[in-house]
Amino acid sequence: MSRSTTDSASSVTLPTPKERRRLREALALSEEQVAEAMGVTKATIKAWESGRSSPRGRKREAYAKLLSASEAAEATRAASGASGTPTGVSDASDASGASGASGASGASGASAFAKPDSGSEPQPAPSPALAPAPVKPVPREPVLPFLNVRPKAAVKRAAKPPGAPSAVRAVAPGPARKGAPKPQERLKPAAAEPAPAPEPAQPPPAPGLTPEEAFDALYAYAAPGLVHQTYLLTGRRRLSRESVEYAFHHAWEHWPEVAVDADPVGWVRATAYEYALSPWHRLRRAHKHPDSPPTEANRRALLAALLELPPPYRRTVLLYDGLGLDLPDTAAETEASTPAAANRLLHARTVLGQRIPELAEPETLHRRLRELVSEAPTATLPAARVVRSGSERRTRKWTRTVLGVTAVLICVTAITAATAPTHYLPVEVPGETVNGVPVRGGPEKLGPEDVELRDRLRSQPNPGPERLIPAAQ
Structure with a gap:
């Protein structure tokens, strides 16, 4: 090339x-x-x-x-939807063709997860076979002017005005199979969606902002909430603070990548969740058992039910029903396929409904999780400057350690090369019998000590009595 x-x-x-x-x-x-x-x-x-x-x-x-x-293809589909073509039909066909026999049911079940309005009055439940899935109006997340980007979830929600009808309709799911229900919802075409409302102009970023100031703003904006979310995942306050600090340490080390990311909060959140849910923490005595549960009965029951779920299911239901992420973003953050994320969400909802019967309805579960996540965090965190300096100090420590180990290896290699023999010295091996042939006879070669002793005996006279020699008669 x-x-x-x-x-x-x-x-x-x-x-x-x-x-x-x-x-x-x-x-x-x-x-x-x-x-x-x-x-x-x-x-x-x-x-x-x-x-x-x-x-x-x-x-x-x-x-x-x-x-x-x-x-x-998306632009063409959007143009056809604006001209009056029902978008529900194209969405249903795309979802059914995206996967095979098992994937199609998962994709259809994923589309049936509509987020309800947490602040509206309870209404009589319409027929599930005809009524459209309720849509949850999510408040627009604030613009992050210090990075000149907005969170990806906020950008996606801005494209669809609150209260717009969903593009799909779902029927009741089929029978459950061995505790973990499979998404059996079927997609039906619905009325065309209205054209998206024009998005308001984004305010210009603050001029002259250094990387340190941008990091401090991101830390002040996201760190307290992430500590509370991580506590809901693990039930351990100390581990949640440690996970968030580790995530921001990692973010500062990779700040050029985080600063241009479309969702910097999601980048840090994914790192904190991965660290908090690591199975190696079970080997640490400080994090072996969860902290004491809350005093409120409702919060204690919901937190205990969440902690009984497997970590991937717990993370999926918290991201989708607690934080309000859509299903593709939830699947991408958990590194799973969209049908797999849908199955995890259905299983988590079923288990939570069995543990707490009042949470059997997805709308009620979604409202309770939103209230739990939106609680004011009470954790005390170090200042952003301390986190940045700690990250830099740790980087310098690891760099010095690597340089020290490299220098020691170089010195050991040099000493070995200097003291190694320059030629081969054969070792005298004693004789052995081979195939019945005895060892070669005769006097062996005298060593240095034997030669010295022989010379001394020859040079000195015999101190004993004279030798008697018999004479012939």
Whole structure:
């Protein structure tokens, strides 16, 4: 490959990792199909979509063309929806073609998760076969002017005005199978969605903001809430503070990447959740058992039911019903497929409904989790300057440790090379009997001590009596 071709391929701009996953699902392609088309493995596609790596060379250019084709298809679908074509039909066909026999049921079940309005009065439940799924009006998240970006969830919610009807309708799920229900909802076409309202102009970023000031603003904005969310995941206050501090340490070490991310809060949240849910904390005595439960009966029962769920299910239900993320973003943050995230959400809702009967309805569970997550955090955190200095100090410590170990290895190698023998000294091995042939006889070769003793005996006279020699008669 020539240098000009390599430079042109490396200059191709790719969307963010979460956007890559969403565009692939918009084309109704599985990870195996994309991997086969790109000539790589499924694990490589997962790494590209999770942000652990990025394609290079010609594969980067081909991957960018694939994603641009998905964007063009979305633009065409949006244009047809604006001209009056029912969007529910196209959405249903895309969802049914995105996966096989098992994946289709998961995708259809994922689309049936509509978020209710937590502040509205309870209304009589309409017929589940005809009524559209309720839509939860989520308050717009504030713009983060210090990074000149808005959270990805807020951008997606702004594209759809509150109270807009859902594009799909769902019927009641089928019978459960061995405790974990499978999503059996079927998609039906609905009325066309209205055109999205124009988004208000974004305020310009604050001028002259240094990376330290931007990090401090992000820390003050997200750290207290993340500590409370991590406590709901683990039930351990000390571990939650440690996880959030570790996540911000990691964010400051990778600040050039975090500063340009479309969802910096999500980047830090994913790191904190991964650290908090690590199974290695069970080996630590301080984090072996959860803290004492809250005094309120309702909060204590809900927190105990959450902690009984497996960590992936607990994280999925907290992200979807607690934080209000949509299903593709929840699946991307938990590094699972969308049908798998839907199955986890259904199972978590079923288990929580069995433990607490009053939470059997998804609307009630969603409202309770939102109230639990939106509580004012009470944890005391160190200042942002302390977190930054601690991250820099830890980086310097690890750098010095690596340099010290490298210097010790160099010194040991040099000493070994200086003291090693320059030629081979054969070792005299005593004789052995081979195939019945005895060892060679005769006097052995005298050593230095034997030669010295022989010379001394020959040079000195015998001090004993004279030897008697018999005479012949």
